Amino acid sequence: MAATDKAKDGTMGTVLQMQDYSIHDGDGVRTTIFLAGCGLRCQWCANPESWTQHRKLAYHAHKCRGCQSCRTVCPEGLDPAAGDFDATRCTFCGDCVAACPEKALQLACEQMDADAIMEQIRRDEIFFRHSGGGVTFSGGEPFVQHQFLRSLMAGCERLGVSVWVETCGFFKWEACQDLMAGIDHIFFDIKHMDSESHRRFTGQGNETILDNAKRIHASGVPMTIRIPLIAEVNLEENNLEATARFMRDHLPGSRIELLPYHELGKAKYSAFRMADSFHSFTTPTEAQTAVAYSIFDRYQIERYQ
Amino acid sequence: MLKTVTGVSERIERLRQNYVNTKPSICYERARLYTESHKRTEGKSVILRRAEAFHDFCAKFEVRIFEDELIVGTAGRFRRTGILTPEYSWKWVDKEMDTFPTRPQDPYLITPDQCATIRSEIFPYWHGKSLEEHFLAALPEETARIAVDTGIIDNDSKWRQAVGEITPDYEGHLFVKGYGGILKDAEEKLAALDYLNAEDIDRIDFYKATILSAKAIILLANRYADLAEGMAAEEQDDARKAELLEIARVCRRVPEYPPQSFHEATQFIWFVQLGGIITENPLALNPGRFDQFMYPYYAADMDSGKLDKAGAKELIHALWLKYSEWVWTISENTTGYFAGYNQFQNLTVGGKKRDGSDATNELTYLCLEATDEVRTHQPGLSVRVQSDCPQEFLYAVTDLVSKGTGFPAIHNDQAGTQMLLQAGYEPEDARDWNNCGCVVPHFRQTGQWTSAVNVNFAAAMEYALNEGKSRLTGEKMGLDAKPLASYASYQEIEDATFEQVGNLIHHSVVSTVIAQKLHAEMVPRPFLSTCIGHCLEEGRDLSRGGAKYNVGPVLTGIGLAVVANSLAVIKKLVFEDKVTTLAELDAAMNADWEGHDALRTKALAVVKYGNDDDYVDAIARDLANYYYRKTRAYKDNFGSPFNSAFMGISNYIPTGRIVGATPCGRKATKPITEGVSPYAGSDVKSPLAAMRSSAKMNHDVHTGGTLLNLRLSEDLVSTPKGKRDLGSIIRAYFSLGAFHVQFNTLSTDVLRKAQKNPEDYKDLLVRVAGYSTQFVNLSPEMQEAIIARSAHGSY
Ligand code: SF4
Numbered sequence A: 001m002a003a004t005d006k007a008k009d010g011t012m013g014t015v016l017q018m019q020d021y022s023i024h025d026g027d028g029v030r031t032t033i034f035l036a037g038c039g040l041r042c043q044w045c046a047n048p049e050s051w052t053q054h055r056k057l058a059y060h061a062h063k064c065r066g067c068q069s070c071r072t073v074c075p076e077g078l079d080p081a082a083g084d085f086d087a088t089r090c091t092f093c094g095d096c097v098a099a100c101p102e103k104a105l106q107l108a109c110e111q112m113d114a115d116a117i118m119e120q121i122r123r124d125e126i127f128f129r130h131s132g133g134g135v136t137f138s139g140g141e142p143f144v145q146h147q148f149l150r151s152l153m154a155g156c157e158r159l160g161v162s163v164w165v166e167t168c169g170f171f172k173w174e175a176c177q178d179l180m181a182g183i184d185h186i187f188f189d190i191k192h193m194d195s196e197s198h199r200r201f202t203g204q205g206n207e208t209i210l211d212n213a214k215r216i217h218a219s220g221v222p223m224t225i226r227i228p229l230i231a232e233v234n235l236e237e238n239n240l241e242a243t244a245r246f247m248r249d250h251l252p253g254s255r256i257e258l259l260p261y262h263e264l265g266k267a268k269y270s271a272f273r274m275a276d277s278f279h280s281f282t283t284p285t286e287a288q289t290a291v292a293y294s295i296f297d298r299y300q301i302e303r304y305q
Numbered sequence B: 001m002l003k004t005v006t007g008v009s010e011r012i013e014r015l016r017q018n019y020v021n022t023k024p025s026i027c028y029e030r031a032r033l034y035t036e037s038h039k040r041t042e043g044k045s046v047i048l049r050r051a052e053a054f055h056d057f058c059a060k061f062e063v064r065i066f067e068d069e070l071i072v073g074t075a076g077r078f079r080r081t082g083i084l085t086p087e088y089s090w091k092w093v094d095k096e097m098d099t100f101p102t103r104p105q106d107p108y109l110i111t112p113d114q115c116a117t118i119r120s121e122i123f124p125y126w127h128g129k130s131l132e133e134h135f136l137a138a139l140p141e142e143t144a145r146i147a148v149d150t151g152i153i154d155n156d157s158k159w160r161q162a163v164g165e166i167t168p169d170y171e172g173h174l175f176v177k178g179y180g181g182i183l184k185d186a187e188e189k190l191a192a193l194d195y196l197n198a199e200d201i202d203r204i205d206f207y208k209a210t211i212l213s214a215k216a217i218i219l220l221a222n223r224y225a226d227l228a229e230g231m232a233a234e235e236q237d238d239a240r241k242a243e244l245l246e247i248a249r250v251c252r253r254v255p256e257y258p259p260q261s262f263h264e265a266t267q268f269i270w271f272v273q274l275g276g277i278i279t280e281n282p283l284a285l286n287p288g289r290f291d292q293f294m295y296p297y298y299a300a301d302m303d304s305g306k307l308d309k310a311g312a313k314e315l316i317h318a319l320w321l322k323y324s325e326w327v328w329t330i331s332e333n334t335t336g337y338f339a340g341y342n343q344f345q346n347l348t349v350g351g352k353k354r355d356g357s358d359a360t361n362e363l364t365y366l367c368l369e370a371t372d373e374v375r376t377h378q379p380g381l382s383v384r385v386q387s388d389c390p391q392e393f394l395y396a397v398t399d400l401v402s403k404g405t406g407f408p409a410i411h412n413d414q415a416g417t418q419m420l421l422q423a424g425y426e427p428e429d430a431r432d433w434n435n436c437g438c439v440v441p442h443f444r445q446t447g448q449w450t451s452a453v454n455v456n457f458a459a460a461m462e463y464a465l466n467e468g469k470s471r472l473t474g475e476k477m478g479l480d481a482k483p484l485a486s487y488a489s490y491q492e493i494e495d496a497t498f499e500q501v502g503n504l505i506h507h508s509v510v511s512t513v514i515a516q517k518l519h520a521e522m523v524p525r526p527f528l529s530t531c532i533g534h535c536l537e538e539g540r541d542l543s544r545g546g547a548k549y550n551v552g553p554v555l556t557g558i559g560l561a562v563v564a565n566s567l568a569v570i571k572k573l574v575f576e577d578k579v580t581t582l583a584e585l586d587a588a589m590n591a592d593w594e595g596h597d598a599l600r601t602k603a604l605a606v607v608k609y610g611n612d613d614d615y616v617d618a619i620a621r622d623l624a625n626y627y628y629r630k631t632r633a634y635k636d637n638f639g640s641p642f643n644s645a646f647m648g649i650s651n652y653i654p655t656g657r658i659v660g661a662t663p664c665g666r667k668a669t670k671p672i673t674e675g676v677s678p679y680a681g682s683d684v685k686s687p688l689a690a691m692r693s694s695a696k697m698n699h700d701v702h703t704g705g706t707l708l709n710l711r712l713s714e715d716l717v718s719t720p721k722g723k724r725d726l727g728s729i730i731r732a733y734f735s736l737g738a739f740h741v742q743f744n745t746l747s748t749d750v751l752r753k754a755q756k757n758p759e760d761y762k763d764l765l766v767r768v769a770g771y772s773t774q775f776v777n778l779s780p781e782m783q784e785a786i787i788a789r790s791a792h793g794s795y
């Protein structure tokens, strides 16, 4: 079967990373599976390599010692350590990655077999069992590869492994509706209540997102709303009030988690030669975060954990 | 300014500052008094001579009580004293003492005057008389060349030192009888013996030695009581005066009589420890299950209102400081294996009772808290986690882990019991285990050499790959082996490697049984034999098999992961992928990889042990199984089979120094690996994968213990959820049958800062391997090795 067919029937997909021992992505000890592809372009994104599903070659300049092994082995005659590296000519054969003694090169967005992923989950399961953990699908936007997600979730169901999902909310409801029944909890991002601001910072308005939030809630999946808290974007009281009202009116029972902005993704922008897309924002202070939470407290919205 | 800690009284904080800021000093009083005594007792049986020497020390040593002390007694003139025991070995001291103050690892203060006195008045007597000299004379040449200060097989702590490795039986013996009772029993036994009965002659000497030893320790305690009374008479401060009078009262009672209060029991323990230190300068003289045998005294005093929690804590803190102040005097070679002024006094809490029910109690928690509060490197705090233990207990354990002290060592209760059953213990005794030294499961009525020999697996492999020779020196050290390029299959190489390991086991056994025989003849243990009831009943010394259980010596395998990783590289790159040849690999290793960068990159890319990949983990498992079978096939002088172990100590550094480059990509002389831990930095996936790899070794057969050290990024345990999750991970790991895990949770950042500003981080504890010690007390080389252990983080 050709890779494209496998992608269609969901037995293969594009995975950024599998991260075990995740303790901030739901109950217990979890294995978080980052699936590539996302329709938003948030300016603060910490995983910009997950925006698209095509393969990419990362170059971590701070590790490179200039030995030129990569250039020597490249069958296309490219120099992946060079500033003017032409990614359009790269076949992503990985020869340079294997040859680099400093681990300065890395392929991202690898195609993976659902079976291989399930094998890893099977190994981690002993830790889920003792901690009440499970698998969390994240991204990118995990609902983008819904066929792949569907087959992975079926595998989790067979193993009796709990499934949580982290979504930005921007996906086609009709294509994913059937998946809701198999999800134990959803972390759902609401980045801004004003559609114009939302479009300015993420490239899309928030209509689909807010609709999807209501639909998920109606389908009965427990939800936690997450806000990436960013001083320049969504910290003002009006916006937080509006979010809290929306939650009270449309998502009763859901909880809130505020995630203060961080710059840990910065290095990735240069490694993936995406420096042009990088924006710097301000991390809210602890006091600002506390004030933000107090707004949700006023609406009697419980905090996550 | 050194950070002060919370939760301790001002007095304890002063004692603690003294401990942290004082360099240990050598006191030769013990050696001088023992030497004078031995000159006087020439001709008597050795066990009597040793008991008399101990008695002389207790009668003549000028006892001291230091400011603020609640628990009293030192083995020398200083609070932080190291003593000399020339009857075991004086040669290394003679050779090394001038550089004691300046050596990089574990320096001791000693003045040139002291050195001169030691050389003129003490050592001459011991020429030709020490255990070391007899051992070296008795060791066959072919064993000596690989066993003496080589790093190939190493047991110098068994012929330059006493054995230690005992857990006094407080619960069933010492606290029941007191030394007055032991004295009486010995006198009765003695009265029933007859010189006309040939078998009785040794027993007569044994009981005479027991009587002398019991009298000696009672005398020592009473001399402390006299001193405390004298000091009280002069004391201006009323509070201290009352304390001194209480100290005097306590020392009059214990250890002569069974203790009647928590304070008395605590001082009793310290006098026993002191007796052990004075007689042997021992490693691994373990307090044992403190929360069990101390609980009745704690509960009674709490009930009667005699004691409150703060008072109990202060006594525990004082005892922890006592365990930490004295130093186990060791040679520079030995410091490579046991770095950090460590005395390996293991104190075990939690687990099951003898009847199988959960053993945790209030004292269990006080011990965990005390270790966090005083931040001393001793006692080595171990916990037993049993499946049905309270969740609060597990939380207290991971909470202590989160403090970054490296404590506690966390053990699987069931696996420990299984190990003791396998070693032949009765089920109730097997449930009543404590740790000996670092991770060895042990029981208080046992005589065993729990750390008999370190066996360097990487050296064995080197001999298989290099025609039986050391790659660094070219000297023939192993069995004959053919040139690397002429091996026809992977299996042949694996077999040859295992065979070389087998040869090292053989020489380890030879070296051990010779030492065992000499110990029984030359350095019997009259004082420590008083701590095990069975010796008293049988009239037989510990060194002659007097304990209830005489378990075979433990051979510790070092470098399991390096060998598995290296064999996996050969299997994959040479025989499967055929991207290199044995000849090329041989050349690369001879060149220490210089000029073979591409090949080294490929070698490093082959999957390494610790990532839950059966390709390489299976090789480690097969080697561990082979090691177990081979080791168990030998018997010691008491007819007990030898035992295998993969435990720590800091042995992976000196053993690495003598091994050339290895096929796994490691460079020459770099550290190898400890216990069942992955190679530093090669467990790239996660601690969970490392645990799964480790659990594949059949832990329960390695009755000498197994050890897994992992570094955890501190943010994984910084929240209550993180601590709960780590508890669950530990449960999961143990459900796979694994025995031990211990975590360092310090960030690399903190360690780097400590390297730069050691003054500010004097009390920073890190996990070395099987134990914790002050980071700043480690040599730069050791510090780098700690930092190199990969820190696992996730977000
Ligand atoms: S992945 Fe292959 S084609 Fe692309 S730069 Fe590296 S070696 Fe060249």
Ligand code: SF4
Residues within 6 Å of the ligand: A063, A064, A065, A066, A067, A068, A069, A070, A071, A080, A081, A099, A100, A101, A102, A103, A104, A105
């Ligand atoms: S092989 Fe690695 S270290 Fe060498 S030049 Fe290329 S990227 Fe840099």
